[in-house]
Amino acid sequence: MTExxxxxxxxxxxxxxxxxxxxxxxxxxxxxxxxxxxxxAGSTTVGREAIxxxxxxxxxxxPHFEHEEPLPTLVSGDLALTSTPPKDGSGARAQVVRRQxxxxxxxxxxxxxxxxPTK
Numbered sequence: 001m002t003e004x005x006x007x008x009x010x011x012x013x014x015x016x017x018x019x020x021x022x023x024x025x026x027x028x029x030x031x032x033x034x035x036x037x038x039x040x041a042g043s044t045t046v047g048r049e050a051i052x053x054x055x056x057x058x059x060x061x062x063p064h065f066e067h068e069e070p071l072p073t074l075v076s077g078d079l080a081l082t083s084t085p086p087k088d089g090s091g092a093r094a095q096v097v098r099r100q101x102x103x104x105x106x107x108x109x110x111x112x113x114x115x116x117p118t119k
Contacts, residue, residue: 002029004104008073008080008097011107016065024059028052030107032098037110068093080105 005011011030018026028051031037037045037054045054068084078099085092096109 002026004102005030005097005106006104008075008082008105009070011095011097011105012070012082012084013067016067019055019059019063019065022059022062024052024055027055027059031110032106032108035106035108035110037107037112039110039112041113079108 003014005014015027015030018030028048031048031051033048034046035048035051037051039045039054045051066087068087071083071085074081080097080099081094082097083092083094091113093113094111095107097105098108099105
């Protein structure tokens with residue numbers, strides 16, 4: 001059985017573990033059915049199945065992901081905002097996650113790469 005995210009912060013850890021294992025289906029399972037992922041840069045990928053297909057392509061290159069310490073999570077009822085500053089200090093990552101009926105959490109909106117405009 002696939003481990004579920006029992007806290008909003010668990011999703012980032014599970015994402016890193018599953019990505020490094022080459023598990024595109026496992027990564028996609030961290031998203032709601034109609035989730036929106038702002039990736040690749042400048043576009044969006046909508047829906048769990050499309051997210052799985054995207055991650056199959058990305059993970060085929062065997063990238064390595066590092067755990068990044070999360071910023072404090074903001075929670076309002078069944079919604080939470082999680083974010084991490086990339087280790088290279090550029091931009092930010094932010095996700096909106098929702099508590100599911102079983103108490104686990106899944107991503108609804110994912111902005112994995114945000115870089116402020118250059119002046």
